Amino acid sequence: MSGLELQDFAVARGPCDVLRDISLSVRGGEFVGLLGPNGAGKTTLMRGALGLMAHRGQSSLSALAPAQRARTAAWLPQAREIAWPVTVDTLIALGRLPHMGSGQRPGPADQAAIDSAIDRMGLQAFRSRIATQLSGGEQARVLITRALAQATPLLMVDEPAAGLDPAHQIGLMETLAAEARDGRTVIASMHDLGLAARFCTRLVVLWRGGIAADGPPEQVLTPDLLARVFHIRAYYAQTDHGPICQPLGVVP
Ligand SMILES: Nc1ncnc2c1ncn2[C@@H]1O[C@H](COP(=O)(O)OP(=O)(O)OP(=O)(O)O)[C@@H](O)[C@H]1O
Numbered sequence: 001m002s003g004l005e006l007q008d009f010a011v012a013r014g015p016c017d018v019l020r021d022i023s024l025s026v027r028g029g030e031f032v033g034l035l036g037p038n039g040a041g042k043t044t045l046m047r048g049a050l051g052l053m054a055h056r057g058q059s060s061l062s063a064l065a066p067a068q069r070a071r072t073a074a075w076l077p078q079a080r081e082i083a084w085p086v087t088v089d090t091l092i093a094l095g096r097l098p099h100m101g102s103g104q105r106p107g108p109a110d111q112a113a114i115d116s117a118i119d120r121m122g123l124q125a126f127r128s129r130i131a132t133q134l135s136g137g138e139q140a141r142v143l144i145t146r147a148l149a150q151a152t153p154l155l156m157v158d159e160p161a162a163g164l165d166p167a168h169q170i171g172l173m174e175t176l177a178a179e180a181r182d183g184r185t186v187i188a189s190m191h192d193l194g195l196a197a198r199f200c201t202r203l204v205v206l207w208r209g210g211i212a213a214d215g216p217p218e219q220v221l222t223p224d225l226l227a228r229v230f231h232i233r234a235y236y237a238q239t240d241h242g243p244i245c246q247p248l249g250v251v252p
Pocket residue numbers: 013014018036037038039040041042043044045
């Protein structure tokens with residue numbers, strides 16, 4: 001299974017449903033940008049779908065046994081927490097645990113996945129560094145690399161570009177887009193509409209507990225949706241560099 005199927009999916013937080021009646025089908029090869037204002041339920045959708053939070057309705061992922069789920073989906077949480085002062089290499093190798101037997105050390109296939117992820121994220125020079133001594137953006141890149149090393153058919157990342165400098169944001173989006181082109185499913189919650197428009201193949205906008213729009217960027221990021229959901233007006237154009245979406249101002 002490389003995609004994600006949600007059917008009549010709903011999640012309550014406290015006394016209220018944050019999400020309700022969500023039906024969503026995402027296939028291998030898609031790079032989905034999950035958009036929505038603060039509090040729209042992006043994290044809730046991903047955590048619920050993964051089975052990290054109680055939900056109603058069906059999620060193809062949460063229905064899996066935990067060991068199989070860990071081999072199916074890698075997850076980058078919004079909070080970039082590194083608890084132990086281990087080396088970057090050691091931390092990234094933890095991404096291979098779902099593929100290894102108990103007490104087993106990484107084999108050649110695991111090492112190849114680790115090396116490939118480190119190359120793709122440009123972390124070669126950091127391999128021996130203590131992860132907790134890195135900057136916030138560097139730690140974020142290490143945790144993304146751990147998720148890539150997990151080499152799962154589905155990658156779910158919560159605001160992956162947050163805290164990265166412009167070059168690393170673009171590099172990360174190119175890496176995620178390449179993962180999708182290789183047939184994997186990538187779902188990324190995002191606030192940067194410019195990056196989402198340029199790199200995602202599909203945008204899903206959450207608003208008021210449901211899906212306000214779902215489709216290719218040019219069909220989703222309309223002036224009406226941007227004003228109604230995000231309370232902004234933006235410049236949007238198709239260019240030789242791909243679509244450009246630049247927020248310009250706030251509308252009431
Ligand atoms: N423990 C909780 N108890 C009650 N409500 C909660 C709890 N955690 C989150 N919420 C509420 O659930 C809603 C959805 O939160 P969620 O984190 O999924 O939003 P989000 O779209 O990811 O937002 P952001 O863009 O700010 O990260 C918010 O209104 C939030 O206040």
